[in-house]
Amino acid sequence: MQEHSLPVAIIGAGPVGLAAAAHLIRKGEAPLLFEAGSTVGASMLQWGQVRLFSPWRYLVDQNAQALLAEQNWQAPDPETYPTGREMVERYLFPLAQVPSIQAALRLQTRVTAVSRLSMDEVKTPQREETPFVVRIQSADGEEQDLLARAVIDASGTYQTPNPLGAHGLFALGERSLSEHIFYGIPDVLGKERGRYAGRRVLVVGSGHSAQQTLLELAKLSEQDPATQVLWAIRRSAVQQMFGGGESDELPERGQLGLRASRLLEQGKVCLFADVQIHALTRDAQGIMIVGEEERIGPVDEIIATTGFRPDLSFVRELRLALDPGLESPVALAPLIDPNLHSCGTVPPHGVDELAHPEPNFFLVGMKSYGRAPTFLALTGYEQVRSIVAALSGEWEVARTVELVLPETGVCSSDGGSCCAPAASPLLTIGVTRRSLGTVSH
Known part of the structure; x- marks a missing residue:
């Protein structure tokens, strides 16, 4: 079998996965695009009520826009700010209807494993020339193996949130109380209103x-x-927690921090700092949060906005070079380390930083950052542009990375702590800059 005649498989049909498909299609390829959800942007719809930090002019990938233009797509006002749902409905849904994208897309199809044809992780001879096996499972449970010459994993991290526990583990009692814990951003004023109205919420x-x-x-x-709002954070200092305010290059992001800080000033939220959660217990009074030195509660409901981590279970037969701390590609880790970098100080990076010992396999988008909370959506668009250029043999183009990220006003001076520990699904976009890489292929 001629490996180069096989398609590129893309896992996840969010903004970055769809952008990867658009870039490949514009190169004359016919990729395979797998989405476990019933629609494109399925994870985004879970927080669809949230308004994005960035206006429309920063939210549309250039190659995706070119495909949409061929279908007479009416672009939204570039200066308005969409919600997550509006971005899905007004951009991702129309993009999924583009005939070339529609031909590539398989909804309700979960990728359960990726390996090499007739090889496990141990076998080396002819590995690079051997096609990938992508095992998929349909909604009715039927399994199928497909072959691909490259795999781009854009499946994100929203489905694998971090637990509440201080050790990186589920706190004692956390799993048994899962029906009272929401991981992510609930629609408090919409469909989840009844769950929180008149309740004690942490x-x-x-x-x-x-x-x-x-x-x-x-x-x-x-x-x-009757609704009571409590807030627990791991950090001991709060002064830089609210971002850059008026200095933020994304005004909506700056305003979010200012509005949140006013809640404390006005006494509308009860804050507990330096909290390390070890256990959750429940009695007739409610749920108690047990830390190292204090107990918080009782409360009725908990909302865990503690960030996300990548699901690497289905790629364990591949040879990945992952940073032991961040679980991102090794070469990328020092560029995104939240102990050193913030949302706005990540250097330009592309195919070289995303490469693994397993040739032609790439983690992109939020998943490429592993556990780092500093990902911005423009990064994902640039990642897939660089990777697709490399897969097309255009190495000079691939290594000409284009990326400038907006400053928060404080992140560059606080070791990135204003962006940690909770990674947000909110999409933010910056302005591009071209800088030529010096590595030759």
């Missing part, structure tokens, strides 16, 4: 997701004064 996490959730809970408490 939000855990200090990032954008937590702040967005607190603002909605504060609105709910104005409508139903």
Whole structure:
């Protein structure tokens, strides 16, 4: 079998996965695009009520826009800010209807494993020339193996949230109380209103997701004064937790932090700092959160905005070079380490930084950052542009990386802590800059 005649397989039909498909199609290829959900952008729809930090002019991939233009797509006002649902419905849905994308897309199809044909992780001879096997499972449970010459994993991390426990593990009792814990950003003022109105609600996490959730809970408490809002964070200092404010190059992001800080000033939220959760217990009074030195509660519901981690279970037969701390590609890790970098200080990177010992396999988008919370959506678009150029043999183009990320106003001076520990699904976009790489193939 001629390996080069096989398609490129893309896992995940969110904005980055669809952008990868658009770039390949514009190169004359016919990729395979697998999405476990019933629609494109399925994970985004889970937080569809959230308004994005960036206006439309930063949210559309250039190659995707070129395909849409052929279908007479009416672009939204470039200066308006969509919600997650609006981005899916007005951009990703129309993109999925483009005939070349539609031909590539397989919805309700979960990738359960990726390996090499007739090889496990141990076998080396002729590995690079051997096709990938992509095992898929349909909604009715039927399994099938397909072959691919390359695999781009853009499946994201939203389905694998971090637990509440201080050790990186589920806190004692956390699993047994799962029906009272929401991981991510609930629709507090919409479909989840009945769950939180008039209840004692604890939000855990200090990032954008937590702040967005607190603002909605504060609105709910104005409508139903019996609603009590508590907030637990791991950090001991709060002064730089709210971002750059007026100095933020993305005004909506800066305003989010300012509004969240006012909740504390106005006494609408009860904050507990330096909290390390070891266990959750429940009695007739409610749920108690047990830390190293204090107990918080009782509460009725917990919202965990504690970030996300990658699901690597289905690629364990591949030879991946992952940073032991971040679980991102080894070469990328020092560029995105939240102990050193923030959302706005990540250097340009592309195919070289995303490469693994397994040739032609790539983690992209949020998943490429592993456990780092500093990912911005423009990064994902640039990643797939570089990778597709490399897969097409255009190595100079692939290594000409284009990326400038917007400063938060404080991140560059605080070791990135303003972006940690909770990674937000909110998409933010910057302006591009061209800088020529010096490595030759």
